[in-house]
Amino acid sequence: MRSKKRTTIYDIAEKLNLNPSSVSRALNNSSSVNDATKKLILKTAKELNYTRNTLASNLRKGHSKTIGVVVPRINQNFFSNVIAGIEDATYKQGYNLIICQSNEQYEKEVQCVNTLINQHVDCIVISVSVETTAHDHLQNVLDHGIQLIQFDRVVDELETLKVTNDNEQSSFDAVSHMITQGYKRIALLEGPQKLNIFRQRKTGYLRALKEHGIAPIADLMIENAWTKELSAAATRQLLSLPEPPDAIFASTSDFSALGVLEVATIMQIKVPQQLGICGYANENFTEITSPSITTIDQFSFYMGKTVANLYFQEMENTDTVVVPKVISIKPKLITRASTTRE
Known part of the structure; x- marks a missing residue:
C-alpha cells in the first residue's frame, strides 16, 4: 500500500490559491496576514492534517x-x-x-x-x-x-x-569495607583495561590493599571478566585455586557479581560467611537476590x-x-x- 504523502504549506496554498509565503506567515501567526485569511488557512491546514516540520524550522534558525x-x-x-x-x-x-x-x-x-x-x-x-x-x-x-x-x-x-x-575512590571504599569485615584474600574481576573506568577501579582496589597492608596477588586478579558469563567462568577458576579467595570484588558490574553468586550457590559456598561478593552499579536486582548484593550506586x-x-x-x-x-x-x-x- 502506498504511503500517504505528508501535507506541506504548498498543498494548502494550492487549495486556497494563495502564495505559499502567505500560508507560512499565517501558520506562524504573523500580523501581516488578516484575521479572516488566517482563520481560513488554519481551518484548511487542520482539514488536510498538516503538521509542522519542527526539525526543518529549527534548522533554519541554526539549531x-x-x-x-x-x-x-x-x-x-x-x-x-x-x-x-x-x-x-x-x-x-x-x-x-x-x-x-x-x-x-x-x-x-x-x-x-x-x-x-x-x-x-x-x-x-x-x-x-x-x-x-x-x-x-x-x-x-x-x-x-x-x-x-x-x-x-x-x-x-x-x-x-x-x-x-570517581571510580578509584568508590573501589577503594568497597575493598576497604570488605577488609574491615575480615576478608583477607580479595579477588578482583576486571574489565578491559583499555577503558578508563576499569583502570581507575583497579587502581582503587590496589590502593585499598596497600593501605591495609595486604600484598596484591596476581592470581586473584582476572581481566576481561565483564559479563555474567565471563565472571562465572572466572569465579570457577578462582575457587579452584589451592588457596581460593574469601571475597570477590566484581568491579565491572552487578551482572558480573550475579555470575559470582550463581557459581557460589551451585558450589554450595556460603555467602557471606565463606565468600564475600561486591558488585558495581546498583542494578535493581541486587536488592532482591539471596543474599542481597553489596554494590556501588553511581547516581x-x-x-x-x-x-x-x-x-x-x-x-x-x-x-x-x-x-x-x-x-x-x-x-x-x-x-x-x-x-x-x-
Missing part, C-alpha cells in the same frame, strides 16, 4: 533542538537511568532525544555517531563501547561543530566536556541531568572556544548481606 545519545546497552539500569536524567532536563528546555546503542561494538558505535551527525543534532552524548580504541569518529563530531559530551566511559585523549564517576539519574545541564550551560557561554571541563560525581557504597558478616 535542531535535538540531542543524540549513544550508550553501550539501553537495557542496563545505569544507562537507562542516565538517559532518563538527560530526558528530564532536556524536556523542560523543549529539546528532543535520539537514542542509539552500540551493543558494545565499535563499528556500530561509529555508525550511530555518523547517523546522528547526518541528523544535524546539536549535541552528541556518548559512553564508549568496550571495543573502542580509536576515536576518529568522535573527532569528526567536533569537526562538524557539534557539541560532544562524554560520560562514564570516556576517551582521555580527547579534550571535550566530560561527566565521570546515574543525577549524572544524566548533570550531562544535560552542562550542555545548556555551555549554550549560554558566549566564548567561541569550548574549554574542556570534567565534572566528577562521587558514587556511594551500599552495603548489603553479601559482604556483611554477623
Whole structure:
C-alpha cells in the first residue's frame, strides 16, 4: 500500500490559491496576514492534517533542538537511568532525544555517531563501547561543530566536556569495607583495561590493599571478566585455586557479581560467611537476590541531568572556544548481606 504523502504549506496554498509565503506567515501567526485569511488557512491546514516540520524550522534558525545519545546497552539500569536524567532536563528546555546503542561494538558505535551527525543534532552524548580504541569518529563530531559530551566511559585523549564517576575512590571504599569485615584474600574481576573506568577501579582496589597492608596477588586478579558469563567462568577458576579467595570484588558490574553468586550457590559456598561478593552499579536486582548484593550506586539519574545541564550551560557561554571541563560525581557504597558478616 502506498504511503500517504505528508501535507506541506504548498498543498494548502494550492487549495486556497494563495502564495505559499502567505500560508507560512499565517501558520506562524504573523500580523501581516488578516484575521479572516488566517482563520481560513488554519481551518484548511487542520482539514488536510498538516503538521509542522519542527526539525526543518529549527534548522533554519541554526539549531535542531535535538540531542543524540549513544550508550553501550539501553537495557542496563545505569544507562537507562542516565538517559532518563538527560530526558528530564532536556524536556523542560523543549529539546528532543535520539537514542542509539552500540551493543558494545565499535563499528556500530561509529555508525550511530555518523547517523546522528547526518541528523544535524546539536549535541552528541556518548559512553564508549568496550571495543573502542580509536576515536576518529568522535573527532569528526567536533569537526562538524557539534557539541560532544562524554560520560562514564570516556576517551582521555580527547579534550571535550566530560561527566565521570570517581571510580578509584568508590573501589577503594568497597575493598576497604570488605577488609574491615575480615576478608583477607580479595579477588578482583576486571574489565578491559583499555577503558578508563576499569583502570581507575583497579587502581582503587590496589590502593585499598596497600593501605591495609595486604600484598596484591596476581592470581586473584582476572581481566576481561565483564559479563555474567565471563565472571562465572572466572569465579570457577578462582575457587579452584589451592588457596581460593574469601571475597570477590566484581568491579565491572552487578551482572558480573550475579555470575559470582550463581557459581557460589551451585558450589554450595556460603555467602557471606565463606565468600564475600561486591558488585558495581546498583542494578535493581541486587536488592532482591539471596543474599542481597553489596554494590556501588553511581547516581546515574543525577549524572544524566548533570550531562544535560552542562550542555545548556555551555549554550549560554558566549566564548567561541569550548574549554574542556570534567565534572566528577562521587558514587556511594551500599552495603548489603553479601559482604556483611554477623
